[in-house]
Amino acid sequence: MAAAAAAASRTLLYSSHSKIFFFPFTNCRRKLHRPIINKNPIFVPLRCLQSAQQNASTTHDPMRSRSSVVDILEERGLLESITSDNLRSVSTTSTLKAYCGFDPTAESLHLGNLLGIIVLSWFQRCGHKAVALIGGATARIGDPSGKSLERPELDADTLEKNTQGITKVITRILHMNSISNVNVGRFARVGTMMGKESVKKRLDSEQGMSYTEFTYQLLQGYDFLHLYQNEGINVQIGGSDQWGNITAGTELIRKILQPDGDVAFGLTFPLLLKSDGTKFGKSEDGAIWLSPSLLSPYKFYQYFFSVPDADVIRFLKILTFLDMEEIDELEKEMNRPGYTPNTAQRRLAEQVTLFVHGEDGLNEALKATEALRPGAETKLDWKTFEGIAEDVPSCSLASDQVLNVSLIDLSVSSGLLDSKSGARRLLKQGGLYLNNSRVDSETKRIEPQDIVDGKVLLLSAGKKNKVIVRIT
Numbered sequence: 001m002a003a004a005a006a007a008a009s010r011t012l013l014y015s016s017h018s019k020i021f022f023f024p025f026t027n028c029r030r031k032l033h034r035p036i037i038n039k040n041p042i043f044v045p046l047r048c049l050q051s052a053q054q055n056a057s058t059t060h061d062p063m064r065s066r067s068s069v070v071d072i073l074e075e076r077g078l079l080e081s082i083t084s085d086n087l088r089s090v091s092t093t094s095t096l097k098a099y100c101g102f103d104p105t106a107e108s109l110h111l112g113n114l115l116g117i118i119v120l121s122w123f124q125r126c127g128h129k130a131v132a133l134i135g136g137a138t139a140r141i142g143d144p145s146g147k148s149l150e151r152p153e154l155d156a157d158t159l160e161k162n163t164q165g166i167t168k169v170i171t172r173i174l175h176m177n178s179i180s181n182v183n184v185g186r187f188a189r190v191g192t193m194m195g196k197e198s199v200k201k202r203l204d205s206e207q208g209m210s211y212t213e214f215t216y217q218l219l220q221g222y223d224f225l226h227l228y229q230n231e232g233i234n235v236q237i238g239g240s241d242q243w244g245n246i247t248a249g250t251e252l253i254r255k256i257l258q259p260d261g262d263v264a265f266g267l268t269f270p271l272l273l274k275s276d277g278t279k280f281g282k283s284e285d286g287a288i289w290l291s292p293s294l295l296s297p298y299k300f301y302q303y304f305f306s307v308p309d310a311d312v313i314r315f316l317k318i319l320t321f322l323d324m325e326e327i328d329e330l331e332k333e334m335n336r337p338g339y340t341p342n343t344a345q346r347r348l349a350e351q352v353t354l355f356v357h358g359e360d361g362l363n364e365a366l367k368a369t370e371a372l373r374p375g376a377e378t379k380l381d382w383k384t385f386e387g388i389a390e391d392v393p394s395c396s397l398a399s400d401q402v403l404n405v406s407l408i409d410l411s412v413s414s415g416l417l418d419s420k421s422g423a424r425r426l427l428k429q430g431g432l433y434l435n436n437s438r439v440d441s442e443t444k445r446i447e448p449q450d451i452v453d454g455k456v457l458l459l460s461a462g463k464k465n466k467v468i469v470r471i472t
Helices: 069-075 086-093 111-125 137-141 156-174 190-195 197-204 216-231 240-257 297-305 309-319 324-334 343-371 382-391 407-413 420-428
Strands: 047-050 097-102 129-134 235-239 265-269 394-397 432-434 456-461 465-471
Touching (some): 069 086, 069 111, 086 265, 097 111, 097 216, 111 156, 111 235, 111 265, 111 309, 129 156, 216 240, 235 240, 240 265, 297 343, 297 382, 309 324, 309 343, 324 343, 343 382, 382 456, 382 465, 407 420, 407 432, 407 456, 420 432
Parallel strands (some): 097 129, 097 235, 394 465
Antiparallel strands (some): 047 129, 432 456, 456 465
């Protein structure tokens, strides 16, 4: 994330006239004041958001104020590497300022970014200060780490739109307030830059690497130098694939400022992977977004509720702030006779949804979950359907295509099932539901009282496959 500006008309990337904007808001639910945007296309502004107060999900625990945040992260599986082991002791005797950078390459952050926010929150809980940096020049270039192809450059309008969206996500989750010329190229050794794993892989590939991408680590390194000098930020965190970019910053600080001993630190956390080694954070529909406008709290909740048993305990440690004792007890319960399936998953889904979407989002998710549960006693009404409409497939049929039509036929015409024989088979197995009530009779026809508020009805095939039928 670059404080440096990228000159559009030159190949030289340099720092000049960069700005840090002030965002004067105190409550994450209040409308954000629109920042002043530098319209000069040469300069890309830097945005720096610093936590000032903590909401219920990030309440400061004085008992943790002298605990080593590094040890806590290590215990929970959130520590991959640190640039110096001195960070452990420094974190118990000094108040640190830690930052994590986010490039606005989309309108929202996604689940893969959540670990950075969680680690920042752990710094908060241990009495330190957390800062989120939204990139400018780096966002236009795109981080080459882990990428096989160069990403198309973002235009200024898209960059600004994405920045505003991500700002809302971060401030909502962390409940933040904002805060408020050196040519660094000669201090960076080309050999060291080429030795970075992300660079070597790209240089050895058929696609190669552009000069612009090659200098990404220098821009991010300068960010750290700038923030250390001007904001007193002395810790940069990031995913394990950011190690090379982070150490570029600690090296710049060491070479340019020549401090005595360790004054700036880097810390990385593991990438979010499932037990089979695949990336966690993707669904059949795409990324798991943190913005409710792109993914509803209900779907977000359901994603975590469906985590396999093999992963749920590890994710409780990584993605929640539950005490380790409670997590250990849940793990023991899972191995005891009589354990209620998905108890641990429910706890995971509740805690992560609460952290990302707040109490209102969690309540929305729980209400929709109960309303859509086959066999649930929750009375369905039009308002309930409105709340879940975006999360459930639907179709529109004329009243004469629904009233007095057999449930078997409607299951096919609505798209719930592919064939009448499949519908009959499912019904005999006890898996066909009308408005959450199981249907046992093949002769069941749709009656006026089955249509909720004269407008809709809900068909379910098992627990997961559902369709809302709208009556036109």
